[in-house]
Amino acid sequence: MDLTLRVWRQPSPDAPGSFETYPAEDIDEHASLLEMLDIVNDRLTEQGVEPIAFDSDCREGICGTCGVMVDGKAHGPMENTAACQVHLFNYRDGDTITLEPWRARGFPLRKDLIVDRSAFDEIISAGGYVSVNTGSAPEANLTPVDKGTADLAFDAAACIGCGACVAACPNGAAHLFTSAKLSQLNMLPQGQPERYARTQRMVTIMEEYFGSCTNYGECQAACPQDISIDFIAMMNKDYRKSKFRNRRAS
Amino acid sequence: MQLDAKIPDGPLEEKWDNHRFSMRLVNPNNKRKFSVIVVGTGLAGASAAATLGELGYNVKAFTYHDSPRRAHSIAAQGGINAAKNYQGDGDSVFRLFHDTIKGGDYRSREANVYRLAQVSVDIIDQCVAQGVPFARDYGGLLDNRSFGGAQVSRTFYAKGQTGQQLLLGAYQALMRQVDTGSVELHTKSEMLEVVKVDGEARGIVVRNLETGEVTSHAAHAVVLATGGYASAYFLSTMAKNSNVTAAWRAHRKGAAFANPSFTQIHPTCIPQSGDYQSKLTLMSESLRNDGRIWVPADPDDERAPADIPEAERDYYLERIYPSFGNLAPRDVSSRAAKRMVDAGHGVGPRKNGVYLDFSDAVGRLGQDKIAERYGNLFEMYQKITNENPYDVPMRIYPAPHYAMGGLWVDYNLMTTIPGLFSIGESNFSDHGANRLGASALMQGLADGYFVLPYTIGDYLAPHLGESPPPTDHPAFAEAEAEVRDKVNGLLSVNGTRSVDSFHRDLGKIVWDYCGMARTEQGLEKARSEIQALRDEYHKDVRVLGENETINQSLEKAGRVADFFELAELMTIDALDRNESCGGHFREEYQTDEGEALRDDEHYAYVAAWGFEGTGEDPSLTKEHLAFENVKLATRSYK
Numbered sequence: 001m002d003l004t005l006r007v008w009r010q011p012s013p014d015a016p017g018s019f020e021t022y023p024a025e026d027i028d029e030h031a032s033l034l035e036m037l038d039i040v041n042d043r044l045t046e047q048g049v050e051p052i053a054f055d056s057d058c059r060e061g062i063c064g065t066c067g068v069m070v071d072g073k074a075h076g077p078m079e080n081t082a083a084c085q086v087h088l089f090n091y092r093d094g095d096t097i098t099l100e101p102w103r104a105r106g107f108p109l110r111k112d113l114i115v116d117r118s119a120f121d122e123i124i125s126a127g128g129y130v131s132v133n134t135g136s137a138p139e140a141n142l143t144p145v146d147k148g149t150a151d152l153a154f155d156a157a158a159c160i161g162c163g164a165c166v167a168a169c170p171n172g173a174a175h176l177f178t179s180a181k182l183s184q185l186n187m188l189p190q191g192q193p194e195r196y197a198r199t200q201r202m203v204t205i206m207e208e209y210f211g212s213c214t215n216y217g218e219c220q221a222a223c224p225q226d227i228s229i230d231f232i233a234m235m236n237k238d239y240r241k242s243k244f245r246n247r248r249a250s
Numbered sequence: 251m252q253l254d255a256k257i258p259d260g261p262l263e264e265k266w267d268n269h270r271f272s273m274r275l276v277n278p279n280n281k282r283k284f285s286v287i288v289v290g291t292g293l294a295g296a297s298a299a300a301t302l303g304e305l306g307y308n309v310k311a312f313t314y315h316d317s318p319r320r321a322h323s324i325a326a327q328g329g330i331n332a333a334k335n336y337q338g339d340g341d342s343v344f345r346l347f348h349d350t351i352k353g354g355d356y357r358s359r360e361a362n363v364y365r366l367a368q369v370s371v372d373i374i375d376q377c378v379a380q381g382v383p384f385a386r387d388y389g390g391l392l393d394n395r396s397f398g399g400a401q402v403s404r405t406f407y408a409k410g411q412t413g414q415q416l417l418l419g420a421y422q423a424l425m426r427q428v429d430t431g432s433v434e435l436h437t438k439s440e441m442l443e444v445v446k447v448d449g450e451a452r453g454i455v456v457r458n459l460e461t462g463e464v465t466s467h468a469a470h471a472v473v474l475a476t477g478g479y480a481s482a483y484f485l486s487t488m489a490k491n492s493n494v495t496a497a498w499r500a501h502r503k504g505a506a507f508a509n510p511s512f513t514q515i516h517p518t519c520i521p522q523s524g525d526y527q528s529k530l531t532l533m534s535e536s537l538r539n540d541g542r543i544w545v546p547a548d549p550d551d552e553r554a555p556a557d558i559p560e561a562e563r564d565y566y567l568e569r570i571y572p573s574f575g576n577l578a579p580r581d582v583s584s585r586a587a588k589r590m591v592d593a594g595h596g597v598g599p600r601k602n603g604v605y606l607d608f609s610d611a612v613g614r615l616g617q618d619k620i621a622e623r624y625g626n627l628f629e630m631y632q633k634i635t636n637e638n639p640y641d642v643p644m645r646i647y648p649a650p651h652y653a654m655g656g657l658w659v660d661y662n663l664m665t666t667i668p669g670l671f672s673i674g675e676s677n678f679s680d681h682g683a684n685r686l687g688a689s690a691l692m693q694g695l696a697d698g699y700f701v702l703p704y705t706i707g708d709y710l711a712p713h714l715g716e717s718p719p720p721t722d723h724p725a726f727a728e729a730e731a732e733v734r735d736k737v738n739g740l741l742s743v744n745g746t747r748s749v750d751s752f753h754r755d756l757g758k759i760v761w762d763y764c765g766m767a768r769t770e771q772g773l774e775k776a777r778s779e780i781q782a783l784r785d786e787y788h789k790d791v792r793v794l795g796e797n798e799t800i801n802q803s804l805e806k807a808g809r810v811a812d813f814f815e816l817a818e819l820m821t822i823d824a825l826d827r828n829e830s831c832g833g834h835f836r837e838e839y840q841t842d843e844g845e846a847l848r849d850d851e852h853y854a855y856v857a858a859w860g861f862e863g864t865g866e867d868p869s870l871t872k873e874h875l876a877f878e879n880v881k882l883a884t885r886s887y888k
Contacts, residue, residue, distance in 0.1 A: 012799050030636075031526045038528050038750065045748040045803070050794045053802055055316070057489040058325045059529050061630065062414055065320050078633070085633045110460060111800040118437065121317050125429040129422035130381045134301040134699045135372070137379035141336065144390030154383040154408055157415060161319055190381045 001029050001088060004096040005040065007052055009112055017109075019098075033076060033086045033097075034059060034066060053112040054099075059084040061224060064160035067167065068113050069100040074164035074222040082162060082224040102163055104172035106209040117163050119209040120177060126205040127198035128181040130190050143189050156184040158225040168222035171211035176219040178206045179235035180227050186238055196242035203239050251506060251860050251871045256660040257361045262879050266365045269661070270704055274711035281306035284710050285469040285718060287454055289441045289496055291318030293413075293691060294674025295475030296420035297698030303427030305703060310467055311424065311433050312456060314440040314491065314805075319421045322477060322489040323694060326413025327534035327627065328397065329405035330377075330691040332370040337394050341402040343367045350689060351880050353399040353579050354654070354682020355832035355848065357509070357856070360879055361661060362679050369700040370692050374406055376699060380419040384408050397687035398535055399579035399887075405688045410534050410627045416691055420698070440805065441496045442736070443729040444472060444503050444670060447719045451670035455729045457737070459805060462797035464733050466726040468718035470710055471669045473702065474500060475694075478653035478675035480513055482813045482820065483765070484757025486650035487519060487532040493809035494816050497657050497676050505665040506858040506871065508678035509655035510816065511824035514685055514833050515766050516651035517583035520634055520644075521603035530649040531634055533606070534627055535687040538576045540611035540620065541644070543567050543587075545604050549594035555605055555643050566590060574887040581684040581833045581846075582887055584648035588766050589844065591647065603645035612640065648766060652690060654681040654833065655823070658858040658873075662705035663697060666858075671706060673697035678856065683832025737797055740807040745790030749806045752787045753813065756780065760817050768824050769837045777821045781865065784814040819859060819868060826870065829853045850882050 010017030041051035070076035165176035185191035479494035763776035830846035
């Protein structure tokens with residue numbers, strides 16, 4: 001099929017950027033969006049034009065490396081799908097596709113479609129873990145976890161850290177990302193001892209980089225893993241409680 | 251080259267315990283006087299860096315990703331093995347050891363594999379304590395499923411995202427150490443040289459992928475946890491950025507590379523649908539718990555799968571291997587699929603797949619149960635193929651997936667360069683000629699959490715009081731110059747073809763001649779074709795842009811240059827091994843029934859290759875494998 005691409009090109013963080021138009025002709029409809037970019041990049045290279053820089057790695061929707069606004073939607077038109085899993089049979093011959101980087105204060109742009117998401121790592125390092133040194137763990141089956149809780153913890157833990165929630169949010173908030181990790185750990189027995197200290201620290205770091213949540217719900221709609229905004233409610237509840245608990249503890 | 255595997259004396263069951271006692275220790279207060287570099291932040295690297303940090307060492311962790319959590323361990327789907335025997339179905343440390351040795355077709359070290367089985371149980375405890383949400387049954391205890399090559403249920407899993415959950419556990423442990431300051435994290439940093447001072451590894455040179463800056467980093471020891479090299483085939487289930495560069499640059503500096511031709515072709519991947527494709531997608535082996543594999547008995551049968559009656563289907567795995575059936579090991583299942591497709595029984599528009607059919611399981615358990623077990627995999631299949639696997643059987647075909655070969659290491663996981671360690675998929679150690687499903691996660695975490703943190707102390711202890719060399723030492727300056735020369739060389743070729751187009755052509759040669767079936771003639775042809783293409787590459791590759799900003803073509807160009815050299819070594823190794831074993835199938839050596847024919851008398855060895863120069867014949871040193879606890883037997887899954 002024949003498509004037309006409008007792509008944001010920006011050579012470096014400080015240089016001005018602009019949209020460029022490229023033809024993407026004679027592409028197999030079974031190719032993925034990113035495979036189409038590979039093909040276009042090979043053709044650009046032949047023509048002496050520097051290829052479009054974009055992030056991707058596993059191309060199975062699990063590593064969270066890829067992330068691009070496709071016609072104004074984070075990861076493109078399909079529900080619960082990362083950009084690497086969008087295939088062209090979802091488009092019509094002759095369509096124009098516009099590709100832009102994630103745009104958010106917490107994600108400074110690096111080049112073309114690539115942004116810096118290291119603020120997510122900072123949020124995790126502020127308490128997104130259970131403090132258990134290697135070798136000090138008790139026998140695994142000593143602590144049963146009811147299946148409902150275990151399954152819900154998994155649903156939260158499924159977050160791939162791609163940043164689509166932030167990109168989709170009109171406020172550039174990272175509440176879905178942060179609450180997913182908090183909810184996973186805060187609902188499991190293993191996560192209880194650090195529950196409130198963790199919550200307060202992670203939320204504080206989150207607020208340094210990202211905007212506020214005003215319940216648009218765009219984050220859940222954009223999430224390739226269908227992470228529920230219910231986790232944001234759980235986080236808010238734990239955050240309020242943490243103000244009392246942590247005061248008492250200190 | 252001298253190889254000393256340093257396998258401890260004593261009975262198999264006591265080797266690791268005895269060794270832990272006899273190793274030298276670094277006392278807790280002295281650990282902070284040592285620095286260790288860990289390259290790679292997948293399961294092995296993240297778990298090692300976190301554990302070393304917890305112990306008190308100064309750790310510098312490097313990854314070329316933008317975050318440690320992106321490492322390709324994250325894509326592992328099915329599960330992790332451990333000899334917990336929670337199902338009471340007869341599992342034990344010895345059985346896991348035995349299955350792994352047999353699954354590897356008797357080409358791995360007994361002592362290493364036994365230790366792996368021993369520490370497997372600790373891994374589960376550790377991960378559960380970290381909050382890894384493994385699947386549980388209604389009583390709240392951990393659930394298990396079966397994987398290929400085993401007749402017990404010992405695989406722990408988190409839906410089809412086990413690798414993701416284990417990696418996030420290790421990543422979080424790592425970030426905790428970053429928070430405490432014991433680990434210094436360097437993202438977007440690609441290791442391009444190992445630096446040796448007085449014959450021992452004392453640092454690395456890295457290139458920053460955002461700025462092009464080349465910097466040196468010194469330490470008392472260097473750990474490579476840089477993954478496998480199945481991307482040599484171009485089309486594989488590997489991530490786009492997975493590469494052999496760190497391991498290969500270490501090999502060029504003197505680290506022996508072992509069994510490079512032992513690659514795993516995974517039986518259940520989505521078949522190739524066109525020439526545009528950039529990668530292949532795995533469908534977890536766990537699907538074979540409930541899916542049945544078949545092809546039409548009549549090669550000319552053009553009917554839709556649902557219209558083909560039972561009697562006219564060939565459930566060939568169940569027919570040929572009745573006791574393991576659809577859970578035959580990967581190498582065996584892959585070859586059987588290839589035989590079926592080669593004989594014209596292939597299905598799908600390109601006749602390049604076999605069916606993996608869930609209709610019996612849906613009938614027996616209901617669609618809800620199947621969706622609970624494999625829902626995300628079914629969705630992924632549908633996104634890629636536009637077919638609904640609840641209605642139409644999946645189509646699958648083998649694809650390159652894993653490398654059993656890698657840097658040679660001794661029992662302490664140290665390479666032939668003193669002070670340079672290799673863990674996880676980047677070493678060769680535990681899987682012989684074929685890895686069993688759900689054992690890669692086990693090995694990565696065993697090495698990182700429970701083996702390396704002990705063994706590295708034995709190496710470091712005598713160096714107490716020594717400082718790492720300064721980074722203006724001539725050895726660093728020389729290595730930095732090498733890196734800059736390579737980068738400038740690639741940028742200045744200014745030929746006509748993209749890096750990817752060369753990689754695709756290289757991959758096709760390796761797949762055609764050093765893939766699922768190999769012959770002497772084919773391998774010789776492949777070697778000369780690889781050499782010719784490599785010469786063309788260095789004359790005609792086109793890398794646009796500059797060094798000083800993000801330049802993905804430049805990154806790939808360096809990696810593909812290393813794949814060319816590795817690919818040649820793969821063919822040399824496959825030519826040397828005049829037998830068939832595991833994933834290495836030489837057509838000249840097969841039984842009347844088409845099964846692999848081993849030659850234990852002549853080939854029960856690890857082939858460790860030394861680098862003698864690009865295009866030069868490498869040197870071969872053999873580590874002979876002794877089997878004292880398992881009887882060498884023809885592997886049978888019938």
